[in-house]
Structure formats: C-alpha cells, structure tokens
Amino acid sequence: MTRTIxxxxxxxxxxxxxxxxxxxxxxxxxxxxxxxxxxGLPPQNIQAGAMVISHALPYMDATAIxxxxxxxxxxxxxxxxxxxxxxxxxxxxxxGLLSLAWQADGGVARAVEIDPRAxxxxxxxxxxxxxxxxxxxxxxxxxxxxxxxxxxxxxxSRLVVLSVEAAEAEPGRVHGQVLDVDRFGxxxxxxxxxxxxxxxxxxxxxxxxxxTGISIRARRITAYGDVPPGEYGLLxxxxxxxxxxxxxxxxxxxMGVTRGDPVWIAAAN
Amino acid sequence: MTRTIxxxxxxxxxxxxxxxxxxxxxxxxxxxxxxxxxxGLPPQNIQAGAMVISHALPYMDATAIxxxxxxxxxxxxxxxxxxxxxxxxxxxxxxGLLSLAWQADGGVARAVEIDPRAxxxxxxxxxxxxxxxxxxxxxxxxxxxxxxxxxxxxxxSRLVVLSVEAAEAEPGRVHGQVLDVDRFGxxxxxxxxxxxxxxxxxxxxxxxxxxTGISIRARRITAYGDVPPGEYGLLxxxxxxxxxxxxxxxxxxxMGVTRGDPVWIAAAN
Amino acid sequence: MTRTIxxxxxxxxxxxxxxxxxxxxxxxxxxxxxxxxxxGLPPQNIQAGAMVISHALPYMDATAIxxxxxxxxxxxxxxxxxxxxxxxxxxxxxxGLLSLAWQADGGVARAVEIDPRAxxxxxxxxxxxxxxxxxxxxxxxxxxxxxxxxxxxxxxSRLVVLSVEAAEAEPGRVHGQVLDVDRFGxxxxxxxxxxxxxxxxxxxxxxxxxxTGISIRARRITAYGDVPPGEYGLLxxxxxxxxxxxxxxxxxxxMGVTRGDPVWIAAAN
Numbered sequence: 001m002t003r004t005i006x007x008x009x010x011x012x013x014x015x016x017x018x019x020x021x022x023x024x025x026x027x028x029x030x031x032x033x034x035x036x037x038x039x040g041l042p043p044q045n046i047q048a049g050a051m052v053i054s055h056a057l058p059y060m061d062a063t064a065i066x067x068x069x070x071x072x073x074x075x076x077x078x079x080x081x082x083x084x085x086x087x088x089x090x091x092x093x094x095x096g097l098l099s100l101a102w103q104a105d106g107g108v109a110r111a112v113e114i115d116p117r118a119x120x121x122x123x124x125x126x127x128x129x130x131x132x133x134x135x136x137x138x139x140x141x142x143x144x145x146x147x148x149x150x151x152x153x154x155x156x157s158r159l160v161v162l163s164v165e166a167a168e169a170e171p172g173r174v175h176g177q178v179l180d181v182d183r184f185g186x187x188x189x190x191x192x193x194x195x196x197x198x199x200x201x202x203x204x205x206x207x208x209x210x211x212t213g214i215s216i217r218a219r220r221i222t223a224y225g226d227v228p229p230g231e232y233g234l235l236x237x238x239x240x241x242x243x244x245x246x247x248x249x250x251x252x253x254x255m256g257v258t259r260g261d262p263v264w265i266a267a268a269n
Numbered sequence: 270m271t272r273t274i275x276x277x278x279x280x281x282x283x284x285x286x287x288x289x290x291x292x293x294x295x296x297x298x299x300x301x302x303x304x305x306x307x308x309g310l311p312p313q314n315i316q317a318g319a320m321v322i323s324h325a326l327p328y329m330d331a332t333a334i335x336x337x338x339x340x341x342x343x344x345x346x347x348x349x350x351x352x353x354x355x356x357x358x359x360x361x362x363x364x365g366l367l368s369l370a371w372q373a374d375g376g377v378a379r380a381v382e383i384d385p386r387a388x389x390x391x392x393x394x395x396x397x398x399x400x401x402x403x404x405x406x407x408x409x410x411x412x413x414x415x416x417x418x419x420x421x422x423x424x425x426s427r428l429v430v431l432s433v434e435a436a437e438a439e440p441g442r443v444h445g446q447v448l449d450v451d452r453f454g455x456x457x458x459x460x461x462x463x464x465x466x467x468x469x470x471x472x473x474x475x476x477x478x479x480x481t482g483i484s485i486r487a488r489r490i491t492a493y494g495d496v497p498p499g500e501y502g503l504l505x506x507x508x509x510x511x512x513x514x515x516x517x518x519x520x521x522x523x524m525g526v527t528r529g530d531p532v533w534i535a536a537a538n
Numbered sequence: 539m540t541r542t543i544x545x546x547x548x549x550x551x552x553x554x555x556x557x558x559x560x561x562x563x564x565x566x567x568x569x570x571x572x573x574x575x576x577x578g579l580p581p582q583n584i585q586a587g588a589m590v591i592s593h594a595l596p597y598m599d600a601t602a603i604x605x606x607x608x609x610x611x612x613x614x615x616x617x618x619x620x621x622x623x624x625x626x627x628x629x630x631x632x633x634g635l636l637s638l639a640w641q642a643d644g645g646v647a648r649a650v651e652i653d654p655r656a657x658x659x660x661x662x663x664x665x666x667x668x669x670x671x672x673x674x675x676x677x678x679x680x681x682x683x684x685x686x687x688x689x690x691x692x693x694x695s696r697l698v699v700l701s702v703e704a705a706e707a708e709p710g711r712v713h714g715q716v717l718d719v720d721r722f723g724x725x726x727x728x729x730x731x732x733x734x735x736x737x738x739x740x741x742x743x744x745x746x747x748x749x750t751g752i753s754i755r756a757r758r759i760t761a762y763g764d765v766p767p768g769e770y771g772l773l774x775x776x777x778x779x780x781x782x783x784x785x786x787x788x789x790x791x792x793m794g795v796t797r798g799d800p801v802w803i804a805a806a807n
Contacts, residue, residue, distance in 0.1 A: 004295065006288075012578070012721035013282060013551065016590040019544075019575035023597035026542065026573065035295065037288035040281070043722050044786060052285040059292035059400075072786055076763030126761040128776030183281040184312050223395040225345030238397030248313060248341060273564065275557075282551065304564065306557035309550070321554040328561035452550040453581050492664040494614035507666030517582060517610060 003029070003142040006060055008037040008052055009069040009130060010044060017128075021067075021135040028120065028139035042259075044072040046097050048180060050162050053090075054100040055239045060088065066101065067138035068092035069130040079114040079133045080159070081141065081150045089147065091138045093129070094154070096162030103161075111159060115151035169195035174265040178257050179241065185250020189263055191242035196220070199265070206268040207234060209244060211257050217268055218244060234265070272298070272411040275329055277306040277321055278338035278399060279313060286397075290336075290404040297389065297408035311528075313341040315366050317449060319431050322359075323369040324508045329357065335370065336407035337361035338399040348383040348402045349428070350410065350419045358416065360407045362398070363423070365431030372430075380428060384420035438464035443534040447526050448510065454519020458532055460511035465489070468534070475537040476503060478513060480526050486537055487513060503534070541567070541680040544598055546575040546590055547607035547668060548582060555666075559605075559673040566658065566677035580797075582610040584635050586718060588700050591628075592638040593777045598626065604639065605676035606630035607668040617652040617671045618697070619679065619688045627685065629676045631667070632692070634700030641699075649697060653689035707733035712803040716795050717779065723788020727801055729780035734758070737803070744806040745772060747782060749795050755806055756782060772803070 005025060011017040018039050025034060037056055041048050049070035060066070071077075071093045078094040084105030090098040091114075102108050116124050119136035137150055167176035167190050176191040201207055205220045209232070218232035227233035227247045232254075237243045244251045244263075252258070274294060280286040287308050294303060306325055310317050318339035329335070340346075340362045347363040353374030359367040360383075371377050385393050388405035406419055436445035436459050445460040470476055474489045478501070487501035496502035496516045506512045513520045513532075521527070543563060549555040556577050563572060575594055579586050587608035598604070609615075609631045616632040622643030628636045629652075640646050654662050657674035675688055705714035705728050714729040739745055743758045747770070756770035765771035765785045775781040782789045782801075790796070 006292070008285075008288075013576065014578040014721050016546075016576050016594050019546075019573060020594050020597050022573050023544070023575075023594060026571070027597070027599065033295070035288060035291050037292075038282065038285050040283035056285050056289050056292060059289050059296070061296065073763040074761055076761065125776040127773060131776065183283050223343055223345065225342040235396060238394040238400065275561070277554075277557075302564070304557060304560050306561075307551065307554050309552040325554050325558050325561060328558050328565070330565065452552050492612055492614065494611040504665060507663040507669065
C-alpha cells in the first residue's frame with residue numbers, strides 16, 4: 001500500500017537540505033510518494049507553517065503522513081510523531097507547528113517522541129533533525145511501521161499548542177492584524193467571513209482600512225478581477241481569510257505593512 | 270495508461286498554492302505523473318507564461334496534458350480545456366496564455382469551458398481557480414475523462430490570442446525589445462535568427478547595441494564561454510531568441526534594462 | 539530495475555530550464571525517479587555545487603546517477619560521464635564540479651566524453667548542454683545504457699579537479715574563510731571539527747571572531763537553540779563545517795560578510 005508523505009518546511013530550495021531529506025525518505029520507503037507542499041515559508045515562522053498545513057489538510061487523504069519542519073529551537077524541544085483523531089499521522093517538532101492540524105482533526109489520539117534508533121539513525125546531528133529524525137520517522141510510518149514503534153509515548157496534554165489571535169468585530173468596525181503577505185503583495189488578515197458579516201461589510205460595501213501609517217479606501221469584492229485600476233479591494237481568499245488586494249500591484253508595498261501590523265477596518269462615510 | 274500533467278504557473282513556491290494543486294490532482298488521478306515546468310515566473314505576466322509553454326512543447330509527448338495558470342483576471346474570463354490539432358490537451362484561463370502553444374500545434378481542434386460539477390468540484394473559490402477548476406480538469410483528463418465531458422463547447426474562433434510583437438530588421442540594423450531577463454541577467458530580445466541574418470550580423474561581427482540610456486559594443490558569438498572578460502556578447506539562446514550576455518555578470522544590471530525596453534542594434538563602425 | 543537520477547544545477551526554478559530537462563529525461567527513461575537535489579545555488583559557483591553533491595553522496599545508493607550542471611564555460615569544456623570507484627555514475631561538465639564526489643568515492647574508475655549521437659541528440663544548442671547533452675546522458679544511463687556506449691574514453695588523469703582551501707589552525711587561533719551563507723544567514727566557514735579541536739575551541743569556550751570589518755564574541759555551542767537572544771554562536775553544522783550563527787537572525791547580515799571573506803578566530807580573553 002503506497003502512502004503519501006506531504007513535506008512542508010522552511011528549509012528553502014537554495015541548497016541541498018530538502019533534496020537530502022528526499023533521498024533519506026526514498027531509501028527507507030521507496031514506494032512512498034512525496035509531495036512538496038512548500039519549502040519557501042519565511043524562515044522560523046511557526047505560525048505561517050502551521051497555517052499552511054491546516055490549509056492543505058482538507059486535500060489530504062486519511063492515510064497521508066505530514067512531515068513538517070519549521071524548527072527554530074532544534075535541539076531544545078521534543079521531536080514528535082502524532083496520530084490525530086481523524087487517523088492522520090503528523091511528524092515534526094513539538095513547538096506548535098502541528099497543533100492547528102490536529103485541532104482541525106479533532107485532537108491528538110496518540111503521540112510519541114521519536115527515538116533515533118527506532119527510525120534507524122545512528123548519529124543525530126544536533127542541527128539537522130529534519131534529515132536525521134523527522135524524515136526517517138515519516139518514511140518509517142509510510143513504510144508501515146506502527147506509531148508506537150517510533151518511540152516512547154509523549155503525553156498529549158502537554159504538547160505545545162499554537163494560538164492564533166482572533167480579530168475583534170462589532171457592527172461597523174473590525175480590528176485585526178496582518179497574518180501574512182503573499183507573493184503578489186496581497187495582505188492576509190486574521191479576519192474571517194463571520195467577522196465581516198458581524199461588521200456589516202457585505203460585497204459592494206466600501207470600507208476605510210487604517211494602519212498606524214496610512215488609511216485607504218477599499219470596496220468589498222469577490223474576485224481579484226473585480227478591483228478597478230488603481231484601487232484597493234477587500235475579499236475573502238481561498239482559505240477563508242479576509243485579504244486586502246490592489247489592482248495588479250502589491251497592496252503590502254503600497255500600504256507599507258508587514259506581518260503582525262494592526263489594521264482597523266471601518267465603514268466608510 | 271499513465272498520462273503526464275505538465276504544470277506551469279506564476280503561483281510561486283513560497284506557500285502552499287502549488288502543493289495543494291498537486292494534492293488535488295493526486296486524489297483524482299493517482300497514477301498521473303506531474304512535472305513542474307515552472308512556478309517562478311514574474312507574477313501575472315501572461316506573455317512570459319505563454320512562451321515557457323511553447324518552449325517546452327517540443328519536449329512533451331502527444332498525450333501530455335498542460336496545466337497552465339497565469340491568471341490576473343481570475344473570475345472575469347472563461348476557464349478552458351482545449352485540444353490542439355496535434356492532439357495535446359491544454360487547461361488554463363482564456364486570456365491568451367495557451368494560445369502560443371495551440372498555434373505551434375496547428376490550432377485548436379476542440380475547446381470546452383470547464384464545468385465545476387463535471388470535474389467534481391462542489392464549491393469554487395472565486396479567487397483560486399487553479400485549485401478548484403484547472404487542476405481538477407487536468408486530472409480528470411489524465412484519468413481518462415473525454416474532453417467533451419469537461420464542460421460545454423467554447424467557440425474556438427473567439428478564444429483570446431496573444432500576439433508577440435516582432436522585431437524589425439533591415440541590412441545593418443535591427444530594432445527590437447526586451448522580452449525577458451533571466452536568472453543570470455542575460456537579456457532575451459524579440460529578435461530571431463532570421464532577423465540577425467537579414468541585418469548581416471554573423472558570428473564574429475561586432476555590433477553596437479543601444480537602449481534609451483546606454484550604448485555598448487558586443488560581438489556576435491556562439492556560446493556563453495566565447496565572451497571575453499569584461500565584454501558583452503550577442504548570441505542565439507536555446508529557444509532561438511537573440512540574447513545579450515556579459516562575461517560572468519548580469520548584462521541586464523550593467524545596461525539597466527527591463528522587460529519591454531526598446532533596443533536598437535546596428536553594425537559597429 | 540528503476541534507477542534514481544539526482545539532479546543538481548544552478549539553473550534556478552524561475553523559468554522552464556529545469557522542467558524541460560525533466561521532460562527530456564522522462565521521455566528517455568520513463569521509469570527513472572528524478573530527485574531534485576537543488577537548483578537554487580548561486581549562479582556559476584562551481585565550488586558550491588561540488589560541495590552540495592558531496593554532502594548528499596552518503597545518502598545516495600550505489601546505483602544512483604548524479605546529473606550536475608553548474609557550467610559557466612558551456613561550450614569550452616568537455617561534457618563528461620564518469621563512473622567512480624564506488625560504482626556511482628556522475629554526469630556533468632569537466633570543470634571540477636564532479637571532482638569532490640569522485641574523490642569521496644575513491645577516485646574515477648572510468649570516464650567518457652558524451653557523444654551527442656550516442657545519447658540520441660541530433661542538434662546541440664551551444665548554450666544549453668543541460669538539455670541536449672547532460673540530461674540525455676543521465677537518462678540513457680538510467681535506462682541501462684553502459685557507460686562506454688555514451689562516448690569515447692576521456693583520460694581520467696586529465697580531468698579538472700577542484701581544490702577547496704583548508705583553514706589554518708594552531709592552539710588558540712584558526713584562520714579560515716567564508717564558504718557560504720545559507721538561507722538563514724548562517725555563515726559556513728572552511729573550518730572542520732579537527733581545526734576547532736587543534737585550536738582548543740571546545741563546546742562552552744568563548745571565542746573572538748574577526749573579519750576585516752568587525753569583531754564579535756561567540757560561544758561554541760552544539761545546537762541552534764543554544765544561542766541566547768542577541769548573541770552569536772559557533773557550531774558544527776550538519777555537514778561537519780564550522781558555522782557562525784545568530785539568535786533568530788542573520789549572522790551574515792549583522793557581520794556584513796560574504797563568500798570568500800577571511801575570518802580569524804581566537805580564544806577570547
């Protein structure tokens with residue numbers, strides 16, 4: 001039975017880090033298919049990594065194994081293999097990276113701490129657990145090793161959980177923050193469709209969006225193509241987050257915002 | 270029978286967009302092989318995308334399916350699946366992106382507009398047709414669904430066609446423009462070998478190349494290694510475009526040119 | 539018998555170069571698995587390419603075929619297929635790129651110069667040997683063609699060999715240079731664990747690290763997570779090179795160093 005390993009990291013594609021992890025997995029589980037979900041995330045941004053995994057979750061089948069590595073504290077946290085209540089297996093550091101995924105899957109069913117010998121590693125570099133612990137563990141699971149053979153049980157209730165700050169919404173206003181800026185310069189906010197609804201910002205409504213440095217007007221639209229030349233738009237993106245966009249240009253560059261910046265949205269007069 | 274899906278987009282490898290499209294296709298057509306042609310093109314540059322596809326066309330077999338997404342007008346144009354006269358299937362937006370490929374293949378044999386239900390999508394995000402329309406359509410074709418089952422017929426004669434401006438050549442001079450600047454800083458021009466021949470710029474000839482801001486001398490050479498230290502060269506690149514290069518340096522940075530800039534080439538005195 | 543082709547280049551993922559090489563190989567050797575080791579190396583940096591291959595070597599099985607393209611002198615050097623004494627096959631330009639790998643494998647057993655007709659190429663672009671010579675040769679080998687059928691014998695003793703400058707170490711001081719700066723801004727030095735040992739820089743020791751422009755203090759640590767906020771650390775990286783790192787920041791940006799810069803490390807008072 002062929003398993004798919006879905007590999008996500010902040011290791012980048014500049015050098016051999018990701019490729020060597022592929023070689024390690026191919027050796028242990030030659031039949032497994034490896035899908036590279038992304039390796040280009042902002043380095044060491046655990047929240048961005050956790051969101052990427054949870055966005056992809058609905059498109060993974062139940063036998064998929066997630067290998068996730070965003071690991072600023074390599075060597076100072078536990079190395080985990082987790083089975084969710086939905087039966088998916090997640091492999092990665094115990095720093096919250098996997099937590100949005102297991103929450104979306106109804107929680108942790110079982111968790112173990114990866115034992116190097118169990119996954120066939122004799123020497124573990126203290127600076128490259130992706131190669132020496134996480135990739136081998138994911139490949140062993142893909143090759144059929146049961147979770148409990150990967151290492152000793154890790155107490156599920158003590159695993160690190162990430163919290164994503166929610167926006168505050170009331171009629172006529174939403175206060176949120178910048179979650180991410182994508183390749184096109186679109187600004188993703190921690191604002192969800194129910195927040196927009198609560199504030200009364202329907203499609204066609206014009207709002208005023210303020211940061212600490214600038215204030216612009218935007219119309220709530222549906223698709224990227226709906227924004228007129230030179231103008232801003234506010235839409236719900238493909239993962240159900242509100243995003244500020246600009247006509248064939250970078251909204252983030254024009255507004256001068258970056259991850260974490262506060263944003264106030266109010267009904268325009 | 271295993272089909273190959275050749276996937277090209279401007280979605281970038283920074284986040285999960287490309288990876289999620291892979292997951293969607295793996296589910297529908299687990300046997301298909303997906304080759305990533307490129308996802309790093311300048312965002313929203315339809316012409317660059319169309320050229321990449323046509324460059325790769327001679328290396329694709331006749332059963333290959335092209336999935337192409339450069340889609341600034343998502344939501345405001347039709348979503349197509351096209352069969353060329355050479356029998357290849359192309360999936361992408363109706364914005365000209367596919368047109369250089371079908372022209373190289375002798376034209377469009379049949380075209381349909383993708384019906385979400387036909388490809389198994391229940392909800393279409395207005396901002397991510399790659400995931401919800403194009404990837405599913407390409408995967409359905411790879412899994413054996415006939416083109417006519419993908420959606421209603423789209424009138425072939427009304428499909429958007431891209432036109433690439435040709436250079437002007439006469440004995441002793443060529444007037445063209447910058448098509449692209451590659452990773453090495455080499456400057457690709459819309460100038461073809463027959464233009465160089467018409468102007469009399471043979472290998473060994475020295476020419477003067479002028480932009481609006483600078484004028485340099487270059488010798489017509491054959492290979493990158495033929496250009497002496499500190500100098501410029503003019504050569505025919507691997508896709509039969511004329512290109513300006515510089516010895517182990519970026520010609521584009523040195524000349525200060527960018528896509529679309531006019532270039533005049535004249536015989537040097 | 540399915541072979542793996544391990545593909546490394548400086549071609550980048552911006553455009554179609556790498557993808558077209560995949561298409562070329564899929565046609566010749568449809569059963570081969572292609573692993574992309576890296577395509578994002580600094581353009582034309584042969585030493586960086588050679589090191590990437592040698593880092594990955596221990597993770598490749600003996601039947602693997604390495605396809606390596608960092609080729610500033612395309613057209614002015616020989617195109618090689620080499621079999622190492624360990625039985626691995628390496629394909630690439632004769633510019634030193636492959637030499638660290640065959641040295642690690644005990645030397646060259648046999649080498650041939652790629653004959654275009656032997657690998658099925660009718661026209662060779664003088665500017666894209668990756669597509670027209672190297673990828674076809676690697677794929678022919680993967681499909682079972684014997685090395686001697688790829689082209690005429692190349693005299694092994696006359697192949698270009700790369701030399702990586704060694705650091706100088708004595709008790710209390712090491713003089714080395716910057717080999718590379720990675721995605722995280724970590725600075726890799728040409729300093730090996732025995733150099734650190736010779737100098738007496740054990741884990742826990744504080745050293746002074748000077749460049750021509752700046753001098754900083756760093757503690758020898760074991761893992762990235764061991765460096766305190768705002769401070770520098772000196773550690774042994776996953777490939778057994780000494781590296782200067784900074785707490786969740788770019789050491790290279792803070793120190794203003796770049797590849798090739800000299801570095802002096804001395805015991806701190």
